[in-house]
Amino acid sequence: MLCTALPEVTDNLESTRRSAAVFLGSFSGRYEATSRRHFVARCTNVGDAHGHGNLNVERGALAAEAWVCALTAFELARRLADEGDPQTGDVLAKLEAVISNFGSLEQRVRRVEISSWDEQKLPAYYVSGGGPDLCTAAVICISGEDETGAMLLGRLLPVIASRSMAALILAFDDISASRHGQSEILSSCLDYLSAHPEVDASRIGIYGEGLSAALATDLALADRRLGAAVCDGGLWNWTRTQASISWITGTSHLSDDHLASAHRMRLARRLKCPALVVAGGRSIVSVVEAIKLESDCAAASIDLKVLMPQLAPVSDGEFENFAAYDEGIFAWLEHKLAPTSAS
Structure with missing residues (x-):
């Protein structure tokens, strides 16, 4: 039963x-x-x-x-x-x-404020990797547009706690409400983690959920310090651009498959680290476009993979198997952020 x-x-x-x-x-x-x-x-x-x-x-x-x-x-x-x-x-x-x-308990989780270049303060939760003497990987985690930072923290703590990994948990609303460039704010988060005594500055990743996946892509394009990104691979901006062009012209702008592939790949080629694109469910990325992007990237030897959450249909929508989904994401991050000697 x-x-x-x-x-x-x-x-x-x-x-x-x-x-x-x-x-x-x-x-x-x-x-x-x-x-x-x-x-x-x-x-x-x-x-x-x-x-x-x-x-x-x-x-x-x-x-x-x-x-x-x-x-x-x-x-x-x-x-x-x-x-x-x-x-x-x-x-x-x-x-x-x-x-x-x-x-x-041993200060494993604490509230912090991240200072940007213009002295703006960004509230966040810092999850310790286990102790100040560890040189651990760390992940910047940004909630979806319908979640608070505390809700994301509650969901991810069990996944993070089972790994020797630190994390910085941020709310989408706090970043999107900023008057300044969002990539610059997230770069300040990278500065914070890079300077932390328990974090290995060469092993920092980012994970954006929902609309935050596009923010993660922007940072992966802008900052070479990232070691891995769970992001949208540029597909959100691609989809919006295509929808706008089709609406304005009343035609399908990219009917040629080769031209469509070239446009999808434009941002993917500029990513400065391995990427995992989540498609389907609550993601902003369609499964069809994600699979096409993964295929194009494989042909071009670009390290980009697609993850599709397991969904259970119900009368008022669908359930995401968050337990299996989160394990898959952090297993990928753990692998990509492993010490160079181990990998």
């Missing part, structure tokens, strides 16, 4: 993430409102058991493992809740409480 695939209280992060991935991979549209509310309650109870049942144990690795398990359970509950469901507010409050507990 599907509900048996829900994460159990084992305080084992790998087991919890695997259970969540199996559950979402098996989810079906036949599980409608009543069942989903039941699953939300079940996941919330699992999160409570992880996040609050361990408050009396010694604050250390066991507590950290339990808290990141709780984050996965609460994120699963948030995804399952219907839009406008009163349970959602309660789940978000629980997510924030667990993040606070985890952050107080």
Whole structure:
């Protein structure tokens, strides 16, 4: 039965993430409102058991493992809740409480402000890679347009915590609201990570979700210090340009496949690091265009890969298997940002 695939209280992060991935991979549209509310309650109870049942144990690795398990359970509950469901507010409050507990543990998570060249302050969360003596890889992570920085932090902490990797979590709204160039602001984030004592300045990547994928592309075009980018590969600007031309002219501007390929490749050739393009689901990139770009890049020996999230259709849209999706993204980042001697 599907509900048996829900994460159990084992305080084992790998087991919890695997259970969540199996559950979402098996989810079906036949599980409608009543069942989903039941699953939300079940996941919330699992999160409570992880996040609050361990408050009396010694604050250390066991507590950290339990808290990141709780984050996965609460994120699963948030995804399952219907839009406008009163349970959602309660789940978000629980997510924030667990993040606070985890952050107080050896200062693994803390709020920081990134200063740009014009003294503008950008709020962010810094997730430590584990200790000041580590020379670790780091990733700049930017939320989608419909998520806050705290929501992205809650979702990614379990993935980051299982790796020796640091992260800087930013909100799309904070960057897009800036009066100045967004690439310049993100370059300031690169400056911050490069100067951090635990970060290897040669192993920094960027991950942009939703519209932030286009911001990640812009930085990968502008700054050679990036070692890897999860981005849109320039396809968002390409698609908008094509739509504008077609609307103005009333014709299909690029009916020639060779000419279309050349235009798609224009930005991809300028990327200064390996790229992973996420297509389908909540991504701004279409699957068809992403596959065409990947094929063109393979022919040109450009290091660009495409990832398509597993989706489960439901009556009011579709669910993304975030557990499997996030693991795939960070496994790719971990590989591309591995020390040169190891790779």
